[in-house]
Amino acid sequence: MLTSARNQLSGKVTAIQRGAVNDEIEIGLADGQKVVATLTHNSIESLNLKVGSDAFALIKASWVVLLTDNAGVRLSARNQLSGTVQDVIHGAVNSEVALKLGSGAIVTAIVTNSSVQTLGLAPGKAATAAFKASSVIVGVNV
Known part of the structure; x- marks a missing residue:
């Protein structure tokens, strides 16, 4: 498919x-x-x-929100998948962030470059994908 x-x-x-x-x-x-x-x-x-x-x-990658340091945070989004940032590809405005889950599956998110910087998203960093x-x-x- x-x-x-x-x-x-x-x-x-x-x-x-x-x-x-x-x-x-x-x-x-x-x-x-x-x-x-x-x-x-x-x-x-x-x-x-x-x-x-x-x-x-x-x-869709644009439907995924990334969180770091989310202890004590409660969200209405039912899906919250934990993983480790595998890769960040920077664009002019947005970045593509690949989050590797424990199973080896990859969840990709499209986030602003300023969010990448604010969250400190880099390979090896723990993060959660929410949708x-x-x-x-x-x-x-x-």
């Missing part, structure tokens, strides 16, 4: 919570972290998602 979404995280569905309007699913990643996504009932059914199903999460459950697109291989 080819897609413009920089972040493609694969795992297994570990939970499905039915809601009145939407459903919430959890995709467990190889390192024990999880991605939470909000989907419609129809999407759950058309993708035939069940606990134990293989699935992948797509997240909302509604920003996750879920897919399955057929």
